[in-house]
Every structure is written in C-alpha cells, then in structure tokens.
Amino acid sequence: MQRIGVFVCWCGSNIAGTVDVQAVSEALKNEPGVVYSTNYQYMCSQAGQDMIKNAVKEHNLTGIVVCSCSPRMHEATFRKTAAAAGLNPYMVEIANIREQCSWVHKEMPIGTEKAIILGKAAIAKVNLNTPLIPGESPVTKRALVIGGGIAGIQTALDIADAGFPVDIVEKQPTIGGKMAQLDKTFPTLDCAACILTPKMVDVAQNDKIRIFSYSEVAEVGGFVGNFDVKIKRRARYVKEDVCTGCGACVEKCPMKKVPNEFNLGMDNRTAIYIPFAQAVPKVATIDPNHCNMLKNGKCGLCAKVCAAGAIDYKQQDEIIEEKYGAIVVATGFNPISMDKFDEYAYNQSKDVITSLEFERLTNAAGPTAGKLLRPSDHKHPHTIVFVQCVGSRCAACAEKGKEYCSKICCMYTAKHAMLTRDKYPDTEVYVFYIDVRTPGKNFDEFYRRAVEEYGVHYIKGMVGKVVPEGDKLKVQASDLLDNKQLHIDADLVVLAAAIEPDKSARPLATMLTASMDTNDFFTEAHPKLRPVESPTAGVFLSGTCQGPKDIPETVSQAGAAASKVIGLLAKDKLTGNPCVANSDELMCNGCSSCQRVCPYGAISYIDKEFRMPDRTTKIRRVASVNPAVCQGCGACTVACPSGAMDLKGFANEQIMAEVDAICK
Amino acid sequence: MQKITCEQLIEKAVALLNDGTVSCVLGWKKGEFDYDITPALFETEEELKNEFVWNDFCRANFSKYLISKTAKCEGKILVFLKPCDTYSFNQLLTEHRFDREKVYAVGIPCEGMADIDKIKAICGDGICKIECGEKIAVSTIYTDEPTLIDAKDVLAERCINCKSKKHVAYDELIGEDGDVIDSGRFDEVAKLEAMTPDERFAFWQNELSRCIRCNACRDVCPACTCEKCVFNNPKSGVENKSPANSFEEQMFHIIRAFHVAGRCTDCGECSRVCPQNIPLHLLNRKFIKDMNEFYGEYQAGAEVGSRAPLVNYTTEDLEPGEVFDRGNKDA
Amino acid sequence: MNKEYLRDEMLRMSGVNPKKCMKCGKCSATCPAYDEMEYHPHQFVSMVEKGDIEPLMKSESLYRCLTCFACVDRCPRGVEPAKLIEAVRLSVIRQQGANRLKADDVPAKLDDDMPQQAIVSAFRKYSK
C-alpha cells in the first residue's frame, strides 16, 4: 500500500477563489492510501516545495498528489522536488484544479466538488504508480550522412568541425550533387562551382570525414545512438587509394560513345571516366555496362597506361558495416521526367530542353564550353521561350506532374533569362508564367531587373503546345492579360521541370522507419518546431529530401541538422522517457499487431523459451520493445488483443482507476 | 452430400502417413452422436481406418488446433482444410502462430455443412442414427423408417451465406477448387442497421441476455488465440469470468468482437458452438461490413501478411462522427 | 435569369468545379479554335464561376468550340473547360427548346426521301 501525501495549492486566489481548498484537502484525507493532506498558498514556491520535502520525510511518503495548476506547468517542478526528497520522480501526479477547474467554473460548491473528484482520480492513479527509471543507452560518436550534395557536404563539414567523425555515402562516383552541375546561382550570380568546389576540397581534406562514393546504404538496424548500417561499395574497378586521377586512362579509352550523365546526355564520355574536373574523390571509375574489357574481356588499355597500377578488373562489390550514433538524410532531388508532356515535344526535338540541361549548355565546362548553342544544329538561338511550372502545381494527373510548387523554378528561370539577355542581347527571351513567386531576400528585385533592365518578355499565361517545324519550334501560348493567343517561332524552348525526391529515398525511408508524405518527401518531426528532425529519433533531414529548397535554405537546414547531430553526439549516454511501452512476454502471442502500428519501429520479435507447467519448455515468438526508440504514444497497447502490451506511467490499470474514481 | 468421399481422404492420409511425409493427422471422428463429429488426432493407419469420418457434419475448423499441435508434434501434421478453414489458416500464419513448415495442408472441397437444429426441426428429438449418403437419413427412437432429408434443405446459416469455395492455402488439393462467392452474408446485418436504435437495442438485449458466459465462442474462435485472454487476466482491469449483470455480457461481446476485428475471417464457429444460439457472428460481420465500407474491401486471411484495416490508416479516412450518416440509416 | 441559379445549373450539368482553376491559361494556349472565339476557354471558366453566363449564352463562341478536348487533356488542375462550354451550349439548346420543335412533332414532318441519318439527328437534337 502506498503512503500518499496530498498537497492542495491555493495559487493565491486563482484556485482558492472558486475552490474551497480547505474542504478539498479535508475530503481527500480519507481516500485510500492517503496518510497526509494539507493545503498552502503557493505549492510551487520554495516554501511550498520544502513543505512537500519535509512531509515526505516526516510521513514516509511513497507517493505525492499535488492539486494545483496544469501538469504542463509544474509537473517537472514537483518531480524535481520529489527527487530531492529521495522519492522516485514518477511517483508524483498532478490534479489540475486550476486550468480545468477553478478557472472555468464560477461557483464555489461546483468548483470544490469537481476539485475533490479530480484529486480522487489522481490519488487512484498514484496508488498504482510504480517507480520508473529512464533507460540509458550509449551513443556511438560517429555520424552518417546519406547523400553528398551541397546539403550532405555542409552537414558533414559542420559535424566534423565540432570534432565528430562523419561518413558520407554518395551513390555517384563523386560528391557535389546537383549544385556541381549548375552554372550560376541566383540572386547573386555567383558561379556555382566557385563556391561549391572549395567545400568539396574541404571535405576531401578533412581527416574527420570519410567519403564512400559510388556506394549505397544497404541495411539499417539499431536505434538512436546505436545504428548498425551496412554500406554497399559498388565496384568501380579502380583502386581508390592508388588512383592519382591523372586521367591518362580516360584519354586512351577507346570506348568514347557513352552518353555523359553529368552533361545530361548532351555529349559523350569514355567507359572509364572522371565525372568532372573537380570531382572528389578524383579517381576514375569504369562503367561496367560499356567497358569492353569487363563485357567481353577484350581491350585492357587503361590498365596498360595506368602508371600507378590502379586498375582492377576483378574488383567486387564490398559491404562495409559501421556503427553510427546519428543519421542525416540528404538524398536530394531530380527533375521529373518530361516523357508524359507530349504537348511540349520534349521527345521530338533536341531543342526542347529542361532547365538543368540549359545550365549545362551555359556552363563553361559543359558540352558547348559555355556557348549557348542549340543542341540540334549548334547554331545560336535567337528566340528562346521559357515555360514555367512544367509538372509543378499539376493536380490533374499524378503520373504526369506534382501537385506542389517546386519553389526554385521562378528564380532560376529569371536567372537564365537575364544571363541570356546579358550575354546575347540580340536574343528575344519570353518567359511564360502562371505566377512569379519571389519570396526571398533580393529575389523580387532580381526578377524585376530581368524585366526592367534586361528586357525579358514576361507573359502571364501558359504555353499550350510546341510543334517542331523545319528548324523552328512553333510555340502556341496564351497571353492572358492581353487576352490573345500568341504564336512564336522559337529556336529553343526551355522547360522548368518540376523537381521530385530522388528515387532512392523511398526504400531508404523504409530502412530507417522514417515516415514520408505522399510525394515521397521525408516528414519532419514537427512542421514548425522540429523541421530538421524526422519523427524517428536519431534520423535528421537535410536539404530537398524534406521539400523543395534553394541553395541558401538547403545550407541553413544542413547546418541546423548538423547542430542537432552534434547535440546528440555530444552526449555520452541518452536518457530515455521512462513512460514507454512494455510487453508482458507471458501473455504476448506474437501476433504483430503492435509492430504494425508502431510509428517508430520500436517493436521487434524474439523467440523466447518458456517453461510449461508440465516441465517441458516451449519456444514462442514474443514482442520486445526497445525503450530507447519507443516514444510512449500507446498505439500498440490498444492494437494488442491480449493486453500484453501496456504503457508505463499510463497503464491500463491506472487509467481505469482514474475512470472509476471519476465515475464513482 | 459431399463430393469427396471419406475413403478418398483416408487413402490420402494413410499414404502420407506411411511414406513418412507426416507423423500424425488432424481429422474428424464420431462423437457421442452421429451428428456430433469431433476433431481428433490420428497417428496410425488403423486408427484412421476405424475412426476417421468425413460427412455433412464435419464442421470443425482445424486451424486453431495447429497452434498447440505443431508445438507438441515431432514431425509434420496433416490437416484437412475446407475452403473457409484456409482463411483462418492464413490469418494464423500472418500472426506467426504456428510453424508452416510443420504442417502439410490438404485442401478439400466442401458442399456446405448441415445444421442439426434444422434437422431436429424436421424430425423432432430422439435422433439415434444419422447416415449421410445421397440424402441424409435420420432415424429416431420414435420411428422405424429413417427420414430422408436433402442436405441442401438443412444447410447451416454460414454455409448458405458461404463467402468462398476457393482454397487460399494448401500444399495439395483434392478435387476441384471453387471461387470466391458474392454471398448475401451482410444482409442480416443490413436488416438490423435498418431498424431504429430502440429495436436494435431490444434485439440485442434479447439475444445477449441469454449468454451464460461459457466462453465456448472464445475458445473455438481461431482469432482468439491469446496466451491469456484479457477477461481472465486480473491485471487487465476488465477481468470477469462469469457475468454479474447484463452490462458485462455486452462488454465481453463488444470487446471480443473488437479484439478480433480485422482478424476475424468470418468462419462462423462462434455462432455454431454457442449453446444458447446467440447469433454472435453478426457482431463480427458488422465490423467486417463497416470496415469494407469505410476503408475498402478487406478479407482477413485471404493472403498471408496482409495488413488489417485497424492497424492501418490513410490520411483521408472518414471521421468517427460520420459513420452514422452512411447508408440508409435513420437520422 | 438569376446568376447563381444559372451558375449552379452549369456546374451541375458539367460536373466541373471552376474553383480548381489556377488561371494559367493553358486551355486557351492549347485551343485550336482560339482565334474564332469571342470568349476563350479560360474566360468560360472564369465567367461561369462569377455567374457571368448570359453573355456566354449569347456568344457565337459556343459553336466555335470543336469539342476536341485538348483543353481537358492539358489542364494541369483537371478543370475540364470543354465540359463547361458544352454545358452552356446545352442550356442554350434547352432554352430554345421552348420555341422549337418537340421530338413528338418530328414524325409528322418525315417523308420517304428523308435520309436515315437526318432522322436520327433530329430526334437527338430535339429531344434535348
């Protein structure tokens, strides 16, 4: 039997004004388990807390009920008080007689009656409370960043800067991501490479950071502070630690007709290749689908010319196992496929391109060495039509486009239009828009400059169709403000394709038990207050895997994710919330209902041996809750048909006792 | 009349027993009365030949027995499964309740089982002998000549509304597989739904007040496989072994139906074994009907590993307050 | 006629929700009959939403729409302007029905030389 002390707070006149506190403490004196009951003006004051501490000692209390303000206000305070008096802090219950009683009821008798009932419910619960001790788990002081774009790079640099080792897993042969493909960045028109490549070099030179390029995450186990990750390093047929990146092999490789993915297929590369000049790590990779040596054993030229002897045709995929304390997802985005947009003739004409292709066409390291030439005939285009929102804000057909706004297109289109007019003033540039969205520092100024200073024709309306005719592209569009249909003979059409999360994100989310929205963007733990954390403890989000973002936003989110990771890794031990689910193995029948509803993947199954009454043993599959991962929502307790699953601190018995006390 | 003969099944069982595929056979044998066929475990050819029975009264669903039998038996168990039994079989596999490797399942077609109460309504009491052939021949102590009854006329309710003649799980199939049937199994539920709340209350008061809490429904139910039922567990807070009042009866049946909701395959065993003839299956069917209507068609046990509606969700689900506005119910 | 009533009629007949329109103009951009029309597809959507239907009913534009459904196919929001135009057109025909032939009057006007196709069309047209 518990020895419970009841402490009724007046809260000045806040409670005492409508509740007869004296009557409440008197009435509760005779409840089961109560050995002491009193009231005081301010229970939360130092004097009030001392009163509680003294009573614990004097009356040997095992449980405390404080009838006061909301537990959201002072539960933590009174738990500390209890702990100071040597009691387990979870032996404290609060009866909320201020917010939910004295403040909402006006008449003293009614308020007093309800306060007594609320007090009784709290006493009934404390009678069934058990001391709870938060679990502790160690923290592996190493972070994993999945994705080596600007988001992953920035996160890794920031974490390493705090002194923690970081591994980056990147599925391409080099880090750098989409930003490495860009030419200039809005609204400042910095050269993307000039600001990105120094960061890539920093990563390469930082001894806290390891880069697993050409690699993928294959399996994730464990939980916050203790993730076990298997990383698959795909064979690149070149010894990474031996290759000097001299490029002799690339020069000699006879297979020169492989579409170059870095330039989006607008030119060719060799079968052994280094994606671009500033690649990190700067090592060659052999594309097994095109290498003659790997396909049919003939050639071997690269091995012959490699002075370092780095070529290894026998290399195999390799699985690395590593432990991590925290995981950052930075899987980024891709432009959506234009295949379904027949009206824009993307598949019919080489001169209809996406904006990312346009970036490569204007980039000095691109297929045209920075000269703006049409892909079809390498002539200078004189009339360029930009079409915005291609596949963005498209609610009609999920296969075709995305319902959301891709956020970055308005600004990069303004940039493209402006740069084109700047370099080639003889070019007419049309931008067809639905809305121009420029919320950002210096964004609207930038867009207005494109219109006012550079004379870009912004037309409110959409392009309806593009028809290739001769060497022209017949563009039919509407001008809604003039209420006219326009027909433009264009030389080049640039489509601002919507962006979508990388395809690898969905299987990764499953591995991480991190939730995703219907568009495959990762869900944040709270949309406003915890934007860089995933609901799964220890998994953080960086960059466009969480939603469309421009570079400054991505970098700030990357820094925020890093600071969360640092906060986690700085701890030696993680203290959990002790109010977690707990499965009674004797009653669990292993049906898996609880596992299905757990949003955190905290429940796993173990085969457990039970002694039967007839002295035989029986092995049964039973649920086991990982208290470090469980957040204590209780979804599993209701899904469990056998009542084996219960929630500490909010046990079935405790809640029923409250129900009984209220309904008595 | 069943299409597969008893001899065929015995032959199959003996063959599998003798070639060592299985070490025992879960089948039916005669009980105290001819219509009172009970489940039994056979271990020898002799036992099978002497006692194994297959006729219009082999109603028991063996799936649940596999939980305890697979845990005890050394080798594989041969089990005969009617189409409706295969759903329970799959559902138990979904819940990892027995080791599939330890079972050799033989699917057998079923033409529906007879309801002894319907036979008694025709022949009266005092049945001393029943023979199942083309027709069911019923002899009573009061008559010399047996009464011949067409099995179709005395089909059990659950067989009239059979949901599927298709086997969803087996290692081997004897005879031909059938199809999932678009049955009228929800008609009775819909009829109740169309009543006024007062009429419904009266209906259920009448039915549930007969409950004697014998727990037969729970004990036979292939979904009720808890190690310890919440109603037997003093820690659950709802423990009660015998009903003290009408509320506890209702509570028992509501909670039981809720606990098996999404897991119940609608095998109808609960109503079959109820000694008070309470139509308990209607409660389960109500949940099944609701969930089909609210969240899309779902048949528990149709496939192993499927996710039941109550442990699943979409962000667009209807609100609890909207459930009453659906259908043709009174306002 | 009452604006709201007319609008509701159009929405009911067409099953279109013009509120979904985000005013991008792709319907009009894609329309092959644009130059023939006084009111263009996007105007149909916006005018119906405002209840400004009488000018549409009086306009020749109704009969310039080819019902090619390009606008329906291309609309990113699934608004289906062609169905709205069809609804307006239909309501004009229905109103005209008052001073036109009734389907019952058709048989009396038939003669042996009347092509089968014309008879079918007549019934279809006058029974609307």
Added chain:
Amino acid sequence: MQMKEYKPLIVAFCCNWCSYAGADLAGNNRLNYPADVKIIRVPCSCRVNPMFILRAFQKGADGVIICGCHPGDCHYTSGNYYTRRRMAALFSMLDFLGIERERTRVEWVSAAEGAKFAATMNDFAEKVAALGENKRLEDLRCKK
C-alpha cells in the same frame, strides 16, 4: 426516492500534446463549460482503449468524448489516425447494439483551440443531458 436535478457525467480523454493543452487554454481564457466534464490525460488519443470507454459507461458515465490532435498534427505522427479508425468502428458497433450515438464523440482540438474545447464540451454536455441518464450501458449495481 429523492428527485435530484439530473446532471450528466462526462469523461473526456484528452491527448497530452494538443487537446489537454487546449483545455488548459480554455482555462487560461476563463471560458466556461460544465463541471460535469472530467478530463483524463493520456499521452495520445491512440492510447484510449475501447475498454476504458465501456468501463466509464459501466461505472455510470453518461457520455465519453475523446479529444486528440487534428489529423496530420499528431505528436507521434500517426496516433490519431489509428484513433480515428478504431473509434469509427467502435461507435458504429455501439450504434449497432442500440446505444444512443450522441453519447460518444471524437473531436480534434489543437493546443490553440481553447475556445473550440469549451464550445465542444458545452455542446456535448447539452446533447448528452438531452438524452438523459445512460440506462442502456450502465451497471446498475454501481449506481448509488
């Protein structure tokens, strides 16, 4: 027997993160609702077991209301979605058994919706009071 003015007894299960905070806000703003409403704090609406609801009715409650975060806002991401399905099924079943449907309710109340909390409780209490005592689902033995 002594005739007393009938006061319904209402049990409100409120999730800790939204609705309990919403109830606190109602208090902060001094928004009145009947004292017949007694709140039980649960971590999430998905912690509410149908057994708790039946238990409340058994012990003499006249109405039970469950309040949680708005769908999509659950602190635990998906708890209230499960609540929504479970309670839809349970309420439909209670209705099937002839229990008055106005005695049970699920309402989504955010931490900012103090006014909605008070209004909901006023409305619910009024509806339950109109039904009168809960005779259909009540254990008569427990009634004094």
